[in-house]
Structures are given as C-alpha cells and as structure tokens.
Amino acid sequence: MAMPGGVAPVVAMRCTNPACGATATGGGGDWRKGWPLRSGGFALLCDKCGLAYEQFVFCDIFHQKESGWRDCSFCGKRLHCGCVASKNSYDLLDSGGVQCVSCMKNSTAHSVTASGQVVPKLFPCQNNLRFFGKSDELLSGRKFEQSPSLMLDPRNEDIAIVNKSNHPFMVKGIEAGQSSSILRQKEIENGARQIKWEQPTLSIGDMGRPFLTRSQSALEPPQYTRRDDNKDPTTDSTTSESISEACLSMSLGIAHNGNRMEATSTVERPILSPTTAIAEGRELTTTLSPFQHAQRARHFLTRPPRVGEGAVFDPTKDIFPHLRVARPPAEGRGRNQLLPRYWPRITDQELQQISGDSNSTIVPLFEKVLSASDAGRIGRLVLPKACAEAYFPPISQPEGRPLTIQDARGKEWHFQFRFWPNNNSRMYVLEGVTPCIQSLQLQAGDTVTFSRIEPGGKLVMGFRKATNTVSLPDSQISAIANGSLLSETLFSTANENLGVADKFGSRPDEGSLQFLQKRSRNIGSKSRRFLMDSEDAMELKLTWEEAQELLRPAPTAKPTIVMIEDYEFEEYDEPPVFAKRSIFTIRATGEQDQWIQCDDCSKWRRLPLTIIVASKWTCTDNSWDPKSCSCSAPEELTPKELQSVLQQYEEMRRRKGSYGLKLNVAEMDASSLDALATAAVFGDVGNQGTASVATTTKHPRHRPGCTCIVCIQPPSGKGPKHNPACTCNVCMTVRRRFKTLMMRKKQRQSEREEAEASKKIAWVNRDEPEGSNLSRSPQTLDTTRDSSDVTMLDKVADMNKGHIDLNFHPAARDDHQGQHGAPQARPPPASMMGLLEVANRPLDNYMKQNGLTSLAGEQAGGSSSTATVPPAPVESEERTSNEVRVASVEREPEAMAVDEAVGDNQQDKGVDDAAAT
C-alpha cells in the first residue's frame, strides 16, 4: 500500500513494547489506528499494541499525578504534572505522552514533512511501542485508514509517525497501570491545546474491570481504584482476565457546563479478544475532553460516517446529554458486522431501570426498533441476524430453543428463539413476544433493548417508547459513537425540522432529535411501512389539517380556471406555500379582508388578501397599515367583532374537522345546506353592521383574489339586484349549476332505482314462475316502487311547502320524515319525467311558482324551515354579533360540489330577491 506523501513503505515492523512482542505484521493482524493525533489522523499500532494503546491511551498523561511527576517525551524533563504550578507547563502529545513547554516551542522546528524533509530527533523509546521497518520493503496491504504519514527515522529506521501538521512523534508506550484523571480542555487556541489536570478518577486496572456497575454509572462519579503501576496489563492476571471480557467505556454524554465540556460516562461492554478489541474500536473508559471525543472516538468505526465529515465539532453545543451510544460487545459470531442501528443506546435511567438496586453489571447488547410486524399480533419479533448470532445462544435447528428474558421490572418472559431458512441464510425470530409486547404496551416504532446482566449472563430487555426513541440513521449513529457526529449538524437539522419545538422555547433536545430521527427513519426506510395506530393517525391527521390550513397559493401563482362538469377549478402550476394562519372575512360590501394575529401582542391586524405571511409575524411587520404597525396601536376589531370572528372561525374549524372524520356525503350535504341557510340568514343581518356576517362555504380552492363565481358573488341580498331574466354570467351560472345539481340527484336516484328494480326482478324471476310478477297487486307494486320515487315526491312536497331540502337522500328518508314529524300524506305518484321536469326548472322560477321569495326570509322568519335547514348554533349567534363574515378557508373536496350549489343557491336567492323586489 503506497503511503501518503510518497513515504517509503515499510513492511517489517516490530513492536518493542514488552507487553506486545508483536513482530513483522503486528502480531498477525493489520496495523491499526492508534490514538488520534492532535491535528488529525491516527497513530499506527499493531493489533497487540493496539490493545496496549487501549489500555493506556487515556491514562498516560494523568497517571503521574499521584506520584507527582512525568517525563517529557522529548527532552526527558521531569514534569510535575500533579501540581498546580505545572498544570500549564506541558502539553498533551499525540503520542500519548506529555511535552514540556520548551519542547512545545521547539517541536515544530523539528518537523519533517512527508515529502522527505528531515525527521526530527526521535526520542528513545524505553519499553515503549516502536516500529521497525525497512525502507525498501513494501508495506502492502496495510490499512491506514486515517493515513498518518509514516516516516523513517534516517538513523535507526524506526518509523516515525508524522501527523498532518508535520508534528512528529514517536509512539510512546505507556507503562501498564498508569492512572488517569479527568482531562478537560481548558482552551483550544491556535491549534495548541492546553490541558487542565483535575482529580484522578481512573486507573488502568479499573479499565479492565468488566462492565459498568450500577454504582459506577454516570449517575455517580465512578470511584475507581488505582491499579498497581508496576503490573503489566497484559500479564496481570486480573487484567488479562478483564481483557478477555474487558470493558471500555465510551462516553458520549457531554454535558455543557458553561464554557467547559464535561464528559460523562459511560456504557461499557466486554471485549473478548484483543484483536477484535482494536478492530472494533473499543470504547474508552474515562472522561474525555470534547477534543478527545472528536478524535479518539473516530477509530471506533468500522466504516467512516457518511455524514458529519468535514464539519467542525463544536464543543460549545450540547450533544445528546445522557444518551449513551455503545458499541455492543464484540463477541460471539458475526460480531464485526453489527450495524450501528442496532447499537444499544441506553440512558442512565434505563440502566438504572434494568439493573435495579443490584450491583449487577449491565452489558447492553443491541436494540431493535419494533416494526409493525414485530408489534403486531403475530407475536414474532424479527431479530437482526447479526445480533441474534452474536448475542443469543447458538441454534442449529430451525426450531431453536426457549429463551428466557427478563424485563426491566424483573418479570421473566419465555420466548422461543428460532430461525427460518431464508435465501441461503437465516432469519431469526423471537416468538411468543405478544404477551410481553402487550404488557409493556409497546408499539411499532418503540425500541426494545437487549442487554445482559453480569455476572450470570441473564438476558434482559428494556424498552423505549417511540416518543423517546432515537432512531438515527446508521451513519449518524456511527457518528455519535464516533464522536464525529457534529452537534451543529444535528441541531441545525433539528432546528430546521423542529421549529415548533423551538418556538415554545425548548431547545432541540434529545426528544426533539428523537422525533426528528424517528420521523426521518420511518419515512426513509422500510420503517415507513410501520403500522400507524389510531393515535398516530390522529396525529397525522391533525398535522395534515393544520398544514392544509396553512397552505396558500404561491404569491406569484396565478390559477388557471378550468371547468369540469360545470365546476370551476383553480389550478396552480406552482406548489402551495406555507403561511401563518389567518382568517378571511367578507364585509357587507363584498370586500374581503385577511386578519392575522401578532405573535407579540396577539392583536389582530388587517392585511391585504394577497399577503402571505411567514410563520412569525408581528405588528412591526405590518407595512401595509402604518396605523397598525405597532403593538401599541389599538386593535381594529372591537372585542365583539373579534369574538364573533373567532367563534365563527373555531366553528368553521370544528365543522371542517367533523367533515373530515365523521360525515359522510349525505352529512356533508346537510352541512352545506346548513351553510346555505346560514348564508341566507347572515345575508339578512348583514345590513346591520359595517361588515356582514355570513358564512360562506368556499372551497379551499377559492383563495383570496379568486374570481370564480362563488367568490365574486355578492352576499346574499346585498349588492346590485339581478333581474330574474338576467343573463349575466353570474345568473346563468347559477341557473346552470342548480340544474346540474338537480340532474345529478335525479341521476343518482334513477340509478338506484334501476339497480333495486333489477334486484327485485331477479328475485321475482328466481322465486316466482314467469309472469307471476304480473300478479302482484297494485299495492305490492306500490310498495316495491323504489322508495326514491316516494322520497323524491316527499321532496317535491317539501319544496312545495317552501322548503328546498338539498339534503335529500333516499337513505335518510326515515330520518327525513322523522324530522318533519309524522309522515305526511303523500302526493300523487309522479313520473320520473315529471320529476326531471321539476328538477329542470330554474330555481328562481320554481321558487316563484311555489311562493318563495328568499330562503333568508324563510329562515329569518322563523318558519318551520329551520327543521329542514337548521342553522348552526354559532351561526345563530352570528346573527346577533353579525359583524364580519368568516370565509371558510377550506372544505372537503367532496363537499365542493355541494358548496358550489350552495353558492348557486345564494346567487339564485339574490336573483330571486331582486325579482321579488
């Protein structure tokens, strides 16, 4: 493998670390990334020394605090790193050692670039890691993921590792048993890092202690004991044992404390093999500076994150406080392939919940976001193959084996752990999970976490509800565990997507991000097939409705009016835009207003119709009305007017909601008729105020500025009167639509009639001899007559009484009758053609023939028509408040046709009124 910068390759490397003893290829494995370099990149370590590195990397510069001294790695000057006076007298080296101030100043002068510059003096490495190599040998097939420059010491052919800033260092081994203390970044300035020493907390010996015990969780500062410095970690029995199941913690919970970042611990995991320990990139047990997090954790990845690279880690921002993302223990089969999505992210609370009060150690294994299938009634939880093979008992037969898993409450659940052959592979499932799922009230999207209690190896399962679930994309999960997921990236994303949360003052915390991530994941992956329960559906519905309410045509969008079956549709080429919620009103003069509420003073301000306001708007943004451009300006609407408007608005919303959820078409008709009556009523009272109060029933497509027939029509009874014989566009359209409406009703009736007649004929033909139907009595014929005819006759009767029941529906006949009390004497049967003739009559003519003048008159006169056309309660109030007409912003599409007809009727009423006058 060619080295970056044209460095002579080296093939034979040997580690002189007595604890390592690896030769040639580094102990049989690849060279691996060691500790991160200050300026980026990583040291190179063989497999075995990688283990050593893991043991000492965070301890070396601290361990002497108790003993009070530390040698500079360059000049050998003894530093008293434990004393206050010397705290700023040295610097942390990329090599893992420390450097005195003098050497710090001189270090760059000794740098040699990878292009062949002189390598500075390399300091003797006593019992430290050292690489040997020969310049004429190739270092092929090596992995240098971070590609630190590898240089040869011209004198001893040792390999010097030169970081990207040409800062050389010699791999500095650390004696076993070195202790550590909390490293905190005091300041990062000009690339020179000053470190601050604080109390020691950890010894290397403790790093070998397996797992995180309850008492050692982040909830309490760990009280690690100092290990014997003289012991070799790899030879020490305790450590050796712990190596085999070692745990190294990884700290990602960085609490923001003023200008200082405090790293919190930790979720630990065991590591079986030193080799895999390095390969897996073990978590590191100590508290780290953000800088260290950003760098050291990088090598945890088996693959680089796809996001966040290139961004800058900003330690001033919080990043997932209390959230632990742990690489699962590298053990068992397939340990190396566990996808980050299954890495257990566990909180302190969960740890506490699982471990309870015991001193047991929790080893998070993996987690799984429940799919719809998992949470469904099938009772099968699909296990990730890698997880199942790595952490669950091996099974060779598809039948599997019983598995007992304890939940956080201590209750044991018995599952069947098995697999199905699938595409030359296996599909692992946990069967019998339904009782557990139900008991824990888990749903699709919730997360189940599998852990293991040590000692004992008992499996435990925790869970997180979806609202608290972090379901990060793998790349981000990787980056979190990696320390390279940048808070800025996360939060910018969160802020962009969670403006509402921010709006309420809550910073984009874990929950927000969780929501974000959950959503993105659900949409972007197979999880989008998650079953939505009713609650989710409701949430979606509400969101949708609200979104609909905020939808506006783009300011520059000009609709194209098209006629489809006599209905006008506004078509927009441009997508709608989101706007701040506003209320549209119609004055008695027909003028429309848009009212919007100031986010500061909550006063309502009048805006031009065409203005689309962004999510936040204040009076100061009101450039259209200088008188109201300040919150101190009085509100234009009187309290009474405002109350009326808001009441109508809320009522409108409520009704819209009921449309969307409950009403069928017939009910929509009723509502539309209701609106018709309301409009008529308000048309009458509209004269009383400066603005009329009438609820129009505009469809959402009728936007401010719309010039369609519905929008341009004057309020009922207002404006210029039309002659009954008026042939203007409005009147013609009104007549045409009424005709169309009635025709459609008749057509539907006819279709039902024919369908039922066919059924009856078929029934008769089946049950009776041919011709027997002729024997039926007239009464039978009458009863078998399609009820629609009767209903239609009832309808005509109603109409003859002065009521136009557009809510007429055969299915609602009984109700209809009941609404009118006892069934009335039926008029003579009418033929279909007769009914059509009735339907074809122009509404105005028909109403005149039936002695009708206006619906408003009927309604306002308190006639019995209220039984047919009951006004909404709010609308009744509107009669008295009657100031402003609230224009509906949207309606269900299905109601549009009726709305159009309603508008037509309004038009006709106006026309008819004109005729009456």
Add this chain to the structure above:
DNA sequence: GGGGTGCATGAAAAG
C-alpha cells in the same frame, strides 16, 4: 373461520 406457522417476496440497505 380464525389464528398460528413457515416460507416467499421484494424493498432497502450494505458491500
């Protein structure tokens, strides 16, 4: 007929 079981399928992710 309903529920459980085992397998197949295909979309999405990973390599």
Add this chain to the structure above:
DNA sequence: TTTTCATGCACCCCA
C-alpha cells in the same frame, strides 16, 4: 450485487 429483513400469504390446525 448481495444481504437483510419487513411483510405478505399460503397452508395447517383447532375450536
């Protein structure tokens, strides 16, 4: 291109 896995569905068993 391969692998994973969520889900559909046919089949079987049982009430």
